[in-house]
Ligand code: PEP
């Protein structure tokens with residue numbers, strides 16, 4: 001019946017381009033599929049003559065979409081228009097937030113022993129005995145049926161995802177859950193599931209998503225466990241460097257309970273979930289072929305240099321021990337000193353603030369030693385549905401209570417940032433269109449409600465309110481007047497609040513004298529400023545502006561020379577160790593960085 005009905009619907013379509021250099025991989029695919037499933041209409045994706053159902057993680061994944069690939073998304077049936085729009089918005093958001101894994105630069109080395117080179121997953125140094133992975137499978141009797149084991153595994157992944165929500169890698173569990181649900185749905189027995197897992201994972205062979213095949217093995221392993229299969233892995237009870245072909249993502253957790261000092265894998269990639277979890281666990285690890293390496297020999301794993309030293313001399317061992325000590329001192333030093341102010345060699349106190357997006361990142365920032373919030377990206381507070389005034393007020397209040405100095409940015413939507421409940425008409429150049437503060441000309445009610453909530457939450461607090469994407473003085477004056485009229489309408493006193501702007505649009509550099517008369521502060525958004533200085537879209541799949549270009553530093557110098565109001569930096573450049581000395585020399589006094597970069601940023605400052 002529904003198929004018959006679908007014949008009368010016109011198909012709608014759009015083209016979507018993969019911009020992340022990780023490709024359209026398992027985690028974003030899982031989120032995309034989960035949203036597609038919430039619509040009853042037909043939704044397909046077509047790439048190179050192959051059309052698949054987007055509601056199944058495994059089939060969508062089989063398109064093996066890589067950076068730069070454009071596919072056609074087609075929706076047909078009930079609410080097809082809404083489905084198309086929401087999926088497009090989600091896709092763009094997923095691409096924007098998918099972190100690129102950059103290759104870690106290798107340091108020089110001078111070991112006397114023979115050296116095996118590899119690719120660095122996670123930096124560090126380890127001196128320990130080599131140990132080859134040894135697995136024993138023991139089949140116990142189990143009365144559990146396949147469908148029950150399947151459900152138990154899905155529930156387990158759901159719990160893992162929910163309990164790790166504050167961690168970057170939590171989406172791995174959601175992805176595995178979606179994958180298992182989509183493959184499990186079609187299988188009646190474990191053998192059937194095993195066969196479809198093999199078929200689907202073979203489709204990824206040789207593609208950029210090859211390394212995600214370990215997730216397929218991982219979901220099988222989870223079910224096998226419920227069906228009575230015990231996987232027995234024995235680890236030494238003295239420190240060891242693990243050598244193996246690959247590990248399943250779920251095995252990293254187990255590994256962390258052991259005396260592991262380092263890991264060398266042969267068949268993984270920088271983007272695999274195993275590599276992501278290894279990085280998150282802080283275990284120094286490398287990708288290298290260690291097949292010819294002997295077991296139970298002392299080796300050095302130096303993942304600063306990206307090498308494993310097979311037969312280290314006493315001189316090599318001595319050097320490695322020194323580096324180990326340095327790493328240890330550096331880590332514990334910056335971590336233990338994270339609550340202390342960052343003071344330069346010449347005695348300047350540089351304030352290190354955090355960029356936060358919600359209450360959990362604000363709490364993490366506090367725990368990491370932030371002295372305030374330099375940028376609250378309010379657009380991420382409510383990602384799915386439009387929040388009520390009360391919900392907004394409560395969220396702001398909770399965050400405001402954590403710090404004395406807080407800068408909250410009004411909604412910065414448009415360009416690469418989309419919100420499902422805000423409709424922006426299609427534009428030829430979204431980055432040059434209705435973005436940031438410009439949205440409020442078309443949607444003033446959104447700004448009114450947000451400002452009202454901020455004012456209520458900040459009644460006793462000197463919060464700073466910052467407008468994004470300001471390009472002219474008039475724009476600022478109008479927006480601030482609008483804020484004042486909102487306060488008047490609701491009879492709220494806002495005389496204690498400060499109003500400032502993000503410097504992201506180059507025109508501001510030439511208008512600073514006039515801005516000085518009206519704003520209370522500035523914060524330089526180097527991410528957007530760089531994109532507009534070079535006219536290179538920040539999410540462009542092929543082009544990349546040089547974040548460390550002299551042009552960027554000259555722009556900052558102009559701002560610091562002309563501004564008579566406080567200036568901070570909240571773009572990514574603020575945490576770049578190569579940029580910090582230059583920024584301090586130019587006279588910057590406040591840096592705002594992601595919570596996890598706070599301790600390290602403070603430490604870099606202490607050496608300037
Ligand atoms: C920036 O543009 O540098 C910035 C901090 O804002 P966002 O990255 O949120 O656009």
Ligand code: MG
Nearest residue numbers: 504525527528
């Ligand atoms: Mg910006």
